[in-house]
Amino acid sequence: AQTVTQSQPEMSVQEAETVTLSCTYDTSESDYYLFWYKQPPSRQMILVIRQEAYKQQNATENRFSVNFQKAAKSFSLKISDSQLGDAAMYFCAYRSALETSGSRLTFGEGTQLTVNP
């Protein structure tokens, strides 16, 4: 079974600065997807960024980028130019590429990000 671990329960960053959230995972599969989801106080889950394991290039979405290290099974999220609206709980998630897995997501425990003005 796959597991996802987020070792930072809480992080804080000053507005306009950069912060990196860590995520490690364990799997025996070679093809899979990784995601970062954001959950603001409204509790709506919002997809921030995704990475396909077969792609060597790190995904980027505006101020959000990832550092995907497949051999190390590491998938960190970097938020640049942090904004007050980035304050939220962030979840790392894993999804197998196998059709038999049912497209289910396995989540980490989450990291609560605070942005200080």
Place this chain on the structure above:
Amino acid sequence: DGGITQSPKYLFRKEGQNVTLSCEQNLNHDAMYWYRQDPGQGLRLIYYSQIVNDFQKGDIAEGYSVSREKKESFPLTVTSAQKNPTAFYLCASSIRVEAFFGQGTRLTVV
């Protein structure tokens, strides 16, 4: 607008009672999921369904039941056998890679 609708937003249940949480989607997605969220534990999968009239247990299915009679609907019943049902429940659907989530139901046992 297309999306996933969960109702109600807040639900209170007396101990020993069954309660059903609603999840409806108009995205035409085949797959639907129920997750439970507790503080410090992330989201855990309760049940999922890849197609109408078929569903599978997730990691914490004990005390829960589901049905999938229509593509659009995937209701979750929290039975009296669930020992600690107070939690936040999220429904999701997916097509291909990305999953979309509803806004959740907060269930409290009183």
